Amino acid sequence: MTLLEQFQDWLGGISPDWAAYVIAGVVGIVVILGFVLTLVIVFIWYERRLLGRFQIRLGPNRLGPEGIFQPIATAVKILLKEDIIPERADKFVHWLAPIVVFTPVLMVFAVVPLDKGAVLADLNVGVLYIVAISSVSAVGIYMAGWGSNNKYALIAAMRTVAQIVSYELPVVLSILGVVLMAGSLSLTKIVDAQNLPFIVMQPLGFLIFFLGALAEMNRCPFDLLEADSEIVAGYHTEYSGMKFAMFYLGEYGHALAYACIVTVLFLGGWRGPVLPPFLWFVVKIVAIFSLIVWLRATLPRLRVDQLMAFAWKGLFPMAMVNLLVVAIEVLWLVELLPWVVVVVNITLAGILILAWSRLFVLGKGRVEV
């Protein structure tokens, strides 16, 4: 019984059932939205400060103590800007694209367990829901690129489709490894099954999922969709004002969503020894996000054909091998000897990564013209 269902039952005692359902739903949505938007604002501030520290500078520190009102100032600035629509753009598509990008990001949070029983909708196909919904933003990005009537945006849109579709596969395969070990698609049950966090039991799965998630989020080193130095601003070149704000928030929302999913699937969600569970959850999310920002600050960008090669020839075979090994272990080993599984998996991850880095060289890519 999740907290929300308990609340709904209590309400059902004092009001008609439909009212209880509606009120409980609205309360749940408001809580989730509040959580998400607050954390997004905090992450915007956190990323800019952390990026500044990586780049031996301070980051925003003028507005408020240590610059904590900077994201609010950014939001206000973006909202006050004029909303420019290119004259020959496809108006409906141009208008709809930010919504299609931003909404799935918010919808992912419906199934993420924040605390024991604190989840909006305890779907027993939670993982399937996440995978399905997060792919919809790809359509939105493509719509943004197409509807802008701008060749740069179009190039970005083409790259998007290629990138997101090819990275879905390793992501889903590594999630399947987790699902096999936990025995269920429901996120709450996956958290419950993690006596030993799955990052220890499946290090290779974690790495593959993390890299694939980076690509899905269009984050460095896979951020060619908004590659500032090549295609100006990629798919959001022609956006300004509120629509750009939705893309901007959507990007951080995406990062937050994937950080939450990684935490739930691999790090044990809200489980932890001493602190209250919600605090553990936030700590883990911030740790993953710091890792994401660290990668952004240090790595250059891959080229599109290298990216595709990395997905198809690098991550995908490794994900298949990982799945196979996990399946074998789940059949025979895991109830009996969890520590043996850990050791086997870590050595296997090491061997595979070393072997792949020797065999798989990112190609040159010159085409005869």
Added chain:
Amino acid sequence: MTVVLDYEAVARRLSEKFPGSVVESGKSGIVVKSDRLRELAWFLRDSSEFGFDYLANLTAVDYLDYFEVVYHLVSLTNNHSLVLKVRCTDRDKPVVPSVVDVWRAADFQEREVYDLMGIVFEGHPNLKRLLLWEGFVGHPLRKDYL
């Protein structure tokens, strides 16, 4: 140290190989006839005694009676240099053969000379204005422009 070749000696050598091509060899370079420029250029580039494979600079000067196109040649292998000049007296339609196929370095530099001085290089594959926009009328570096 890059040796600046003695202009008299080079002029003599060029005259015996291509008689009648050298007009004069002053103290600042060898002036050659513009219609013999290309064969001299090929010879200067491909011969082993000269071996001028590097066209360091190509520019033009407007002396009011004539235009003079100046070529600064350097040989990386022999480490010597030479100055070659071509004069062109027609002020309305000055024409000089292009050396783009000998030294590709002349590509942009000849376009610039055409743009700013108005000297047409025949044989250049893409003689368009380089620095000024396409509709510009006039050639600013000429002495009679402003």
Added chain:
Amino acid sequence: MALKTEPFILNVGPQHPSTHGVFRMRVTLDGEVVVDVEPVIGYLHRGIEKLAESRTYTQVIPLTDRLDYLASMTNNFGYVLAVEKLAGIKVPERAEHLRVIMAELMRISSHLMAVGFFLNDLGAMMTPVLYMWREREKIMDLFEMVCGQRLTYNYMRVGGVSHDIPEEFLPALERFVGEMPRFIDEYEQLLSQNEILLARTKGVGVLPRAMAINIAASGPVLRASGVKWDIRKADPYSIYERFDFEVPVGMVGDCYDRYWVRIQEMRQSVRIIEQAMKRLPRGEICIKLPKPFRLPNGEVYGHIEAPKGELGFYLVSDNSIAPYRFHVRPPTLINLTALRDMVVGWKIADLIVIFGSIDVCLGEIDR
């Protein structure tokens, strides 16, 4: 069934985050592959060559500052060297040493900027830029100590330099020179073996040796293609023959080699500065020129090794106070001659990387 495809033209326009200035390329793309590229320049044309014809020889010096505005000292150096060559002026020893110190500091600063923005084009998001600018700020502080300026110095004069160094200059310079090798090691450690950098730049945009000589490339672009030609060694000017330094030469001529040559040149510049500092004699810093200063009749072509290549000045004088003809040989315009050959067949991302590795500065391309 063959797909019907059509190439489209993309304008990597004058305003673009990565074109190092107002440079425009009309790129014909077949999907992501570059089929043709046509550079269009002239957005920064100010008519410096024509302006110089109505300014005295000393008044031309600030004009030369604004050629390659990221390396003003070496522009000044090349110009005054050309004038002194024609006039037959001998510069005092102290001025020569100061000139060499400033020129090599400028080389380090320009290469720091070039490498930093090369990595920015690759996508590393300003982090290498800011690390390199930490050192560049120290160099700019040194320059500000000497001539009060941070970008367009107007420091050299015909016959010497304009200001003598204040007393806090030499200790600051010693500190800088002592720390710099460690910082270059830090850059190499962070960058040179980075997988993604290697994958994006090794073998990309190769300029073959023969083509490099034919298009009269110069500077790091020429040396990366395997040609050991550095004007400081081949045709020494000023007092460079007295210094002991090496000329790094690449092997293949790809973007990685150009990056590597710049990093090694920074090390060699530090060596030169150390030697020049130790030998800095006392004396006067500029000889007095007659007023009005006229050059004898004649012409001269003076060239130096600027950070971006061979910067040459062709001066024709008719014994008046202003030059009769002033022509700048821009290294980056001539290096760009081979842009099309280097880029065709690669993808858009490589176009930007290759263009960044040539390290252009629009001030001297357009003059």
